[in-house]
Amino acid sequence: MSVGSYLEDRLDRDLDGEKLTAILVFMLPGLTLFAIFSVGPMLYSAVGSFFTWDGFTIGQFAGFETWIAAFQDDAIINWDNLLAFQYPMGALPQNIIWMVVHVPLSTLLGLGLALLFADLRGRSVLRSMVFLAFTTPTVVIGLVLLFVYDPQAGIFNGLLRSIGLEGMVRNWVQEPQIAIYALVAGGVWVQTGFSMLLYSSALAGIDPALLESARVDGAGRFRRFKDIIWPLVKPVTAVVVIMSMIWVIRIFAIVYAAGGPSGGPGGVFSVLGLEVYQAAFSVPIEYSKAMVVALIELVIALPMAWYIASMD
Amino acid sequence: MTRISMRSVSKYFDGGDTVANYKLDMEVDDGEFVVFLGPSGCGKTTALRMIAGLEDLSEGEIYFDDERVDGMPPADRNVAMVFQNYALYPHMTVRENIEYPLKVRGVPPEERDERVAQVAELLHIEDQMDSDPGEISGGQRQRTSLARAIVREPSVFLLDEPLSNLDAKLRLEMRSELKRIQNELGITTVYVTHNQEEAMSMGDKIVVLNDGTIRQVADPEELYERPRTTWVAKFIGSPPMNLFEGENRDGTVRLAEGNSLPMPAETSSQTVSVGVRPEDIDVSTEAPDTDWTVPGTVKTVEPLGEYVLVNVEVGGSVVNVKVPKTEAEAGDPVHLTFDPTDAYLYDEDGELVA
Numbered sequence: 001m002s003v004g005s006y007l008e009d010r011l012d013r014d015l016d017g018e019k020l021t022a023i024l025v026f027m028l029p030g031l032t033l034f035a036i037f038s039v040g041p042m043l044y045s046a047v048g049s050f051f052t053w054d055g056f057t058i059g060q061f062a063g064f065e066t067w068i069a070a071f072q073d074d075a076i077i078n079w080d081n082l083l084a085f086q087y088p089m090g091a092l093p094q095n096i097i098w099m100v101v102h103v104p105l106s107t108l109l110g111l112g113l114a115l116l117f118a119d120l121r122g123r124s125v126l127r128s129m130v131f132l133a134f135t136t137p138t139v140v141i142g143l144v145l146l147f148v149y150d151p152q153a154g155i156f157n158g159l160l161r162s163i164g165l166e167g168m169v170r171n172w173v174q175e176p177q178i179a180i181y182a183l184v185a186g187g188v189w190v191q192t193g194f195s196m197l198l199y200s201s202a203l204a205g206i207d208p209a210l211l212e213s214a215r216v217d218g219a220g221r222f223r224r225f226k227d228i229i230w231p232l233v234k235p236v237t238a239v240v241v242i243m244s245m246i247w248v249i250r251i252f253a254i255v256y257a258a259g260g261p262s263g264g265p266g267g268v269f270s271v272l273g274l275e276v277y278q279a280a281f282s283v284p285i286e287y288s289k290a291m292v293v294a295l296i297e298l299v300i301a302l303p304m305a306w307y308i309a310s311m312d
Numbered sequence: 313m314t315r316i317s318m319r320s321v322s323k324y325f326d327g328g329d330t331v332a333n334y335k336l337d338m339e340v341d342d343g344e345f346v347v348f349l350g351p352s353g354c355g356k357t358t359a360l361r362m363i364a365g366l367e368d369l370s371e372g373e374i375y376f377d378d379e380r381v382d383g384m385p386p387a388d389r390n391v392a393m394v395f396q397n398y399a400l401y402p403h404m405t406v407r408e409n410i411e412y413p414l415k416v417r418g419v420p421p422e423e424r425d426e427r428v429a430q431v432a433e434l435l436h437i438e439d440q441m442d443s444d445p446g447e448i449s450g451g452q453r454q455r456t457s458l459a460r461a462i463v464r465e466p467s468v469f470l471l472d473e474p475l476s477n478l479d480a481k482l483r484l485e486m487r488s489e490l491k492r493i494q495n496e497l498g499i500t501t502v503y504v505t506h507n508q509e510e511a512m513s514m515g516d517k518i519v520v521l522n523d524g525t526i527r528q529v530a531d532p533e534e535l536y537e538r539p540r541t542t543w544v545a546k547f548i549g550s551p552p553m554n555l556f557e558g559e560n561r562d563g564t565v566r567l568a569e570g571n572s573l574p575m576p577a578e579t580s581s582q583t584v585s586v587g588v589r590p591e592d593i594d595v596s597t598e599a600p601d602t603d604w605t606v607p608g609t610v611k612t613v614e615p616l617g618e619y620v621l622v623n624v625e626v627g628g629s630v631v632n633v634k635v636p637k638t639e640a641e642a643g644d645p646v647h648l649t650f651d652p653t654d655a656y657l658y659d660e661d662g663e664l665v666a
Contacts, residue, residue: 209399
């Protein structure tokens with residue numbers, strides 16, 4: 001199909017010149033803002049990533065030089081460690097691992113809690129308590145995690161001691177091979193509140209007669225969940241999954257608070273956001289590297305944002 | 313098939329503060345079509361839900377034949393239920409909806425297909441089988457939900473106001489359709505409605521409920537001919553029965569309007585009320601040559617084609633009269649007469665005397 005006939009199909013047949021003008025006039029303010037604050041910076045960094053930078057002044061055209069350098073940078077991808085599955089693997093793989101662990105956990109926990117609280121007395125109090133973590137600034141969450149995992153005073157190690165696992169006690173955020181999972185747990189704690197809230201409202205939207213009908217039809221608890229609840233909350237699952245993927249790809253404050261600008265010992269839990277920050281704000285300033293890493297983030301997040309926005 | 317017995321079944325909500333049902337005692341015979349009739353909030357739906365197993369009993373027992381079923385989950389009672397809003401699973405096609413109860417119960421696919429095809433034919437929805445519930449009309453949704461209930465060959469069929477979301481014409485159509493299907497299948501059926509026309513036209517037996525208790529159990533004719541209390545009398549019929557206040561004067565009835573009625577008052581209570589159906593009253597503008605009349609003033613005249621409804625004010629209350637035609641107009645003084653043998657006498661507690 002040619003572009004022309006496609007457009008003809010999509011455009012309203014009653015659309016005359018006058019109407020078109022009106023539509024454009026009304027869209028102008030919105031489009032202007034969108035262009036200045038969204039499209040502009042994206043194009044700017046897309047173009048800028050192909051140039052050398054001297055501080056904040058644009059230099060010479062460098063082609064893919066910065067891109068190639070970024071993918072060879074151990075801080076972004078540490079190929080040797082990645083193949084051996086040894087931390088640090090670099091910000092990009094670590095960010096993706098974070099996503100792979102975090103998203104299913106927070107989604108399922110959120111759904112589980114929403115189901116658990118659905119028919120409970122005092123559910124609004126319980127929901128608020130779980131959701132509280134999501135409203136807390138993520139920097140604070142990072143600090144709280146430091147306290148939680150502290151080898152002397154931390155509640156987590158205290159718990160291990162109390163159940164007789166003295167040998168396990170350690171500073172969890174300083175253990176290279178484990179630290180990232182300790183932080184992921186914190187992220188899950190935050191995101192569970194969000195997915196629980198979305199699932200709660202989706203569950204409240206299910207007509208109780210449907211579940212009663214399924215009960216009369218002979219479906220037990222599990223079948224009611226599998227056949228009725230799960231298909232009906234599917235659209236919400238899509239939103240929850242993608243929102244948490246986007247949340248993880250943008251993650252910064254928790255990591256910064258827990259491990260400083262380096263992202264833990266040797267960058268074992270460094271993420272893309274942290275690398276952008278490092279490249280742009282610490283000496284030596286590598287502006288083009290910051291742009292490249294930011295663009296990698298964008299390339300991962302954009303299709304998901306597109307999917308969410310185009311959902312019915 | 314199945315006989316249902318409810319034995320002093322009560323249901324309280326909010327720790328006993330709200331009484332939904334109080335000591336219901338009744339039987340539904342095998343293959344019978346019983347209608348629970350009552351105004352909204354009378355506890356009829358709660359009673360149905362207790363039979364279905366969707367609501368626990370606070371007191372009492374429910375038996376299907378000789379088996380005690382209260383405490384059993386709905387799935388084990390082999391009941392099928394049709395909900396007021398049909399409760400079709402929105403993510404399944406019509407076919408999948410109908411098939412679902414069979415699938416859950418592990419019926420093999422070939423048998424499933426066969427039975428689904430059978431009920432689809434019975435309910436004339438063969439052409440909609442692959443549509444989504446959202447794409448079909450209200451009547452077809454209703455048929456689908458009936459099909460889903462029937463396909464399992466349940467021993468008890470429960471319907472909760474199934475026709476109330478349909479328009480008037482479809483409601484009439486589905487009413488006879490439902491009756492036809494129930495006759496054909498002979499399944500014991502409990503039907504809940506607040507619409508007395510539905511109740512009268514479909515029920516083999518009607519259970520009139522109010523304030524959570526049973527007011528009368530009777531077949532439609534008896535319910536109309538011999539309403540046992542003034543409450544039932546005023547509830548059944550459209551417009552309902554007229555009640556005249558009166559006194560018992562040494563065995564005869566004296567109306568508040570000052571007339572003595574030539575009817576015996578075989579009761580010991582002093583105040584009585586006389587009930588007369590609107591169609592049993594005559595209205596005339598001239599005094600008839602009987603020795604008693606009830607005088608009144610015409611408030612409104614409603615010509616409804618089939619009959620004329622005359623609303624007459626008598627001593628501060630309105631009496632409805634149904635006549636084939638009348639010359640009376642609003643404001644006219646009129647005389648009401650009726651054959652005392654058509655009248656019902658209720659004692660001071662509102663119980664039927666004769």
